[in-house]
Amino acid sequence: MDNFKAFGAGLSSLGAQITPFASRTFQYTKEQLGQSDDKTELPPDYIDLEKRVDALKQAHQKMLSVTTQYSHESYDYPPNIKETFQDLGRTVSEKVNLLGTATTPAEAQAALTAPPSAKPQPKTFNHAIARASLASSQTLHQQHTGAGEDPLATALEKYALAMERVGESRLSQDAQIQSRFLAGWNTTLNTNIMFATRARKNVEKSRLNLDAIKSSAKGMTWKLPSGGQDPTAPPQQQHELSPEAQEEIEKAEDEFVTQTEEAVSVMKNVLDTPEPLRNLAELIAAQMEYHKKSYEILSELAPLVENLQVEQEVSS
Structure with missing residues (x-):
């Protein structure tokens, strides 16, 4: 007997949960139609x-x-480049150091194809330019038969080292943007704005519940016309509600007001927080630092290459 009562209580509880949902669904359908x-x-x-929150x-x-x-290292890496495992095995700086100790063409070639000492080198456009410049420099060096060094080969080697530094600066920029901008904006989107969305759904749920209760209460107070009225005319709605219905409506109205106030508070917090603007400032700062560093590196390189050009013009 106790089990039967418990089972009955469970059904009543389940019914209490389903009925509001069904009422809201019915109300929503009516509104859509x-x-x-x-x-x-x-x-x-x-x-x-x-x-404003949607915007x-x-x-x-x-x-x-x-x-x-x-967040993707190779976002500017040209898809048409065909680099081998050996190309990516060592940094340009490491290869230049090894080439500096080479005394024969065979040793120079061995330096270029030395086994990797760490993880594969980055696949960025600047790093790819650096590797191509160093390889081009060595090709010219190996075929140079005149006195001294080939000026173009020397310039390409210096350019390779500079491009590698620019590439490393770009990777540093990307890391800063990931931690200081992307992380913050993802948090705002997936946490703060999501909370606002959830609060708005609660408002809509309470609003549908309120209107469903109102509609039900009004429907229960309909009565057929009497006396000399046309029996085929639509029923007239009685404006007076029962105390129970009035209490249920007031309770639903209070819930609606509470949810609305809560949603307003959450949405204002989302809109008023300076975090997105602070994150954007960090993005700009990271980009500015990268371009400034790139400018400094190339500013050091440019006069060296110009001097090599002038020397070649004078000697030719």
């Missing part, structure tokens, strides 16, 4: 907040769809 004229309107200020979400999604590329 245009059969509900008493939809509770949300405050204009609330609607404005929703629009913020779209801005985050759009920016992240592009800037996420900073």
